[in-house]
Amino acid sequence: MLAVFKNVLTPSNVEFLAKGMGLTLMLSVLVVIVSILFGTILALLRTYEKRFFGKLAGFYIEMFRNTPLLLWILVCCFMIPYGTIVIRGGLALTLYTSAVIAEIVRGGLNSIAEGQFEAATSQGFTLIQTLMYIVLPQCFKSIIPSLLSQVITTVKDTSFLQVVAIPEYTRSGFVVMGRYTNTSEVFMIFAILAVGYFVICFSLSCVVRGYQKRTEMAQ
Amino acid sequence: MIMKKMLSALLVLCLVFTLAACSSSTGSSNTASKTDGSLDAVVKAGVLKVGVKEDVPNFGLRNTATGEIEGFEVDIVKLLAGKILGDENAYELTPVTAKTRGPLLDNGEVDLVIATFTITDERKLTYNFSTPYYEDAVGLLVKKDSGYKGLADMNGAVIGVAQSATSKEAVQKVADEKGIKVSFSEYATYPEIKAALDSGRVDAFCVDGSILGGYVDDTTMILPDRFAPQQYGVASKLDNVTLSEAVDSDINEWLKDGTIEGLITKWGLNY
Numbered sequence: 001m002l003a004v005f006k007n008v009l010t011p012s013n014v015e016f017l018a019k020g021m022g023l024t025l026m027l028s029v030l031v032v033i034v035s036i037l038f039g040t041i042l043a044l045l046r047t048y049e050k051r052f053f054g055k056l057a058g059f060y061i062e063m064f065r066n067t068p069l070l071l072w073i074l075v076c077c078f079m080i081p082y083g084t085i086v087i088r089g090g091l092a093l094t095l096y097t098s099a100v101i102a103e104i105v106r107g108g109l110n111s112i113a114e115g116q117f118e119a120a121t122s123q124g125f126t127l128i129q130t131l132m133y134i135v136l137p138q139c140f141k142s143i144i145p146s147l148l149s150q151v152i153t154t155v156k157d158t159s160f161l162q163v164v165a166i167p168e169y170t171r172s173g174f175v176v177m178g179r180y181t182n183t184s185e186v187f188m189i190f191a192i193l194a195v196g197y198f199v200i201c202f203s204l205s206c207v208v209r210g211y212q213k214r215t216e217m218a219q
Numbered sequence: 220m221i222m223k224k225m226l227s228a229l230l231v232l233c234l235v236f237t238l239a240a241c242s243s244s245t246g247s248s249n250t251a252s253k254t255d256g257s258l259d260a261v262v263k264a265g266v267l268k269v270g271v272k273e274d275v276p277n278f279g280l281r282n283t284a285t286g287e288i289e290g291f292e293v294d295i296v297k298l299l300a301g302k303i304l305g306d307e308n309a310y311e312l313t314p315v316t317a318k319t320r321g322p323l324l325d326n327g328e329v330d331l332v333i334a335t336f337t338i339t340d341e342r343k344l345t346y347n348f349s350t351p352y353y354e355d356a357v358g359l360l361v362k363k364d365s366g367y368k369g370l371a372d373m374n375g376a377v378i379g380v381a382q383s384a385t386s387k388e389a390v391q392k393v394a395d396e397k398g399i400k401v402s403f404s405e406y407a408t409y410p411e412i413k414a415a416l417d418s419g420r421v422d423a424f425c426v427d428g429s430i431l432g433g434y435v436d437d438t439t440m441i442l443p444d445r446f447a448p449q450q451y452g453v454a455s456k457l458d459n460v461t462l463s464e465a466v467d468s469d470i471n472e473w474l475k476d477g478t479i480e481g482l483i484t485k486w487g488l489n490y
Contacts, residue, residue, distance in 0.1 A: 012284035078322040165273065165314040175281045178274040181433050183410035 001184075008188045013176050020172030021196055023086070027168065028155045028200075031093045035154070036147075038094070039101030044131065046102065047109045057102070064099035070160055072096050077164045089161045097154050104146050108139035141215075148208045152201045159197075169196055257459035258303070261330055267300045270315035270329040276433055277486040278335050281314070288312050291486040292333045295352060295453070295470075298478070299331070302469050321345070324456050331466065332454040342454075347463035349470045351450030352479055353488065357386040358428040359442045360435065365422060370444045374399040379412035379421035381405070386425050389447035409434070429488050 045057035064072070069092070076092035077085060112135055120130040140147075162171035173193040180186055261267055271292050272279035279290040293312065300310040313329050320332045324346060335355075338348045359378070361367045367376075370393060380387045382405045394401045404421050406412045413434050415421045423442075424434065427449075431441055453470060455463040473479045483489050 010283075012282075016281075016283035016286070074318075074322075077319070078326055081326070163316060164319050165316050167314075175274050176283055178276050178280045179283075181410055181413065183408065183414045186408060186410050 004182075004184045004188050008176075008180065008185050008192070016176060017169070017172050017192065017196070020167055020169040023167060024155070024158050024169040025200070027086070027090050027093070027158050027161070028151075031090055031097055031158075032151050032154055034094050035097035035101050038098040040105050040136070042098060042102035043105035043109060047106055061099045061102050064096050065103060069093070069096045069157060070163065073160055073164060085164060086166055089164060089166045093154070093157060093161070097150070097157070100150055101147070104143050104150060105139065107146070108143035109135065111142055112138055144208065144212060148205065152204060155200055155204070156197060169193065257330075257456075257463075258461035258465050261303060261462060265304060265309060267296070267303060267310045267331070268313065268329045269296045269299075269310055270313045270320050270323050270332040270334055271296065272316075272334045273314035275335055277429065277488055279333075288314065291353070291482055291488055292335070294482050294485070295333055295479075296331075298473065299453075299466060299469060303465060320454070324454060327456070330455065330459070330462060335451055336454050337449040338452040345457060346454045347457055347459065348452035348454055349463065349467040350474065351452050352470055352474070353429075353451045353483065354448050355427050355429045355451065356445035356448040357389050357425060358431050358446075359390075359444055360416065360424040360426075360431050360439050361422065361442060362416065363438055363440050367423070367442060369442055370394060370401075371397050371399065373401055373422065376401050376422035377404055377420070378402070378423045378425050379404050379406055379415050380425050381409060381412065382407055384426070385447060386427075390425055393444070393446055432487055 042057045042061055045053050046061065048054075049057075072092040072095055073089055076088045076095070080088050080091070082088075083091075116134055116138075117130060120134050125134070158168050159170040161168050162174060165171065167175075170193060173189055177186055177189050180189065271288055271290075273281040273288050275290070277290055279288050279292045281288045296310050296312065297307045301307040313323065315323055315329070315332060315334050320334050320336060323329045324332050332346075336342075336348075338351060342348070359370065367373055370390070373394075378387075378390060378401055380390075380403055387403050387405075390401065391403075404415065406415060409426060409430065412421065412424045412426070416424045416439070424431070424439075428441070428445070435441060453463075453466050455466065470479070480489075
């Protein structure tokens with residue numbers, strides 16, 4: 001067991017896997033940030049704008065949410081003539097994740113009573129101010145758990161990008177695997193991959209849970 | 220009402236996609252008949268862009284220490300860059316997978332694909348292939364002390380194959396011709412089959428010869444039988460005629476003067 005571990009985890013392999021992990025983290029962070037921004041806009045449109053743009057947002061959300069992510073990765077990577085393969089892959093992930101996050105945010109918006117708007121208007125808040133200072137803060141607070149699980153899913157979804165040979169964590173694991181023919185060594189590499197994703201996602205849960213507890217205590 | 224509208228929008232989108240697909244395919248067939256400047260374009264760019272595998276040992280495998288892709292097929296890329304552009308290092312490698320190598324050729328991101336791409340009649344309709352630079356065939360790895368000299372001796376033997384591999388049919392066909400009975404046991408990964416061979420659960424390990432080479436050790440040997448040969452060729456876009464002709468004549472030259480033979484030996488692929 002220890003011999004297998006030493007065989008697989010050579011300094012160069014560790015460095016190579018760390019690079020893959022770095023790309024996975026960078027992609028996840030960017031995709032999540034952009035998706036939350038874009039998803040929130042989509043959700044606001046779909047909830048409060050019942051005419052053209054609201055319908056457009058609804059169409060976008062339903063289209064991306066009900067089709068496989070892999071399809072959009074292939075479409076973006078082969079049909080968009082600009083950018084590097086990493087940018088195109090990240091774009092596909094963002095388009096898809098935005099639609100899913102939009103629905104999560106919409107759930108939060110629906111839980112906010114109509115009276116909040118009326119109260120805000122009576123105090124002279126404009127629509128944008130109402131959204132920024134009153135509606136969205138309450139909305140995000142209530143959706144943190146489901147948002148967190150989507151962020152975790154997105155971190156794991158980046159592994160789909162290995163299909164188009166983007167050198168993220170899973171891909172680097174497969175490249176390392178090319179050199180090993182022994183069953184136990186191959187399984188060791190799979191285990192290392194699994195542990196990597198587990199560490200990222202579990203620490204993410206811990207951080208968010210800790211934050212929630214602190215804010216609850218503060219109240 | 221909204222559902223109805225969405226459905227019609229979806230239909231319109233499908234229509235647009237289909238139209239786009241049609242127009243792009245007619246576009247490429249129009250240009251195919253014309254003479255092209257694909258070789259000139261490569262010379263003008265000063266760099267040969269090639270798609271290679273990065274996870275296949277001895278053909279194209281990324282070295283985790285240097286970050287470079289190394290292997291038999293990468294050496295062919297270097298030769299081609301030296302021949303076409305006069306500079307062995309005037310190449311740019313793009314890692315490809317079985318799913319991406321075709322589309323990357325089509326959208327022009329790579330000029331050539333040298334990535335264990337098997338030549339088939341069907342694929343010849345969509346891509347140009349050079350003369351094959353390597354022929355791989357399914358082989359059998361057995362224990363030295365088993366006494367097997369070939370498939371003909373293996374009546375009643377259990378053969379370990381990878382799941383969903385074509386090797387099973389190929390061996391079965393030859394076994395039927397020779398009038399012997401063999402049975403198969405399927406495994407998910409190659410190392411598992413090797414473990415099964417070592418522990419005696421199977422009598423032979425059956426997979427592509429180039430992969431089998433990596434599993435030979437003191438106690439095992441590869442039998443001379445070969446099944447279902449498949450040939451690997453350098454692929455280029457169908458309308459890149461001048462480039463594919465140049466590549467083909469180079470490959471033929473290197474096949475004749477033993478350059479390719481030398482590379483095959485260098486990477487231990489002549490099992």
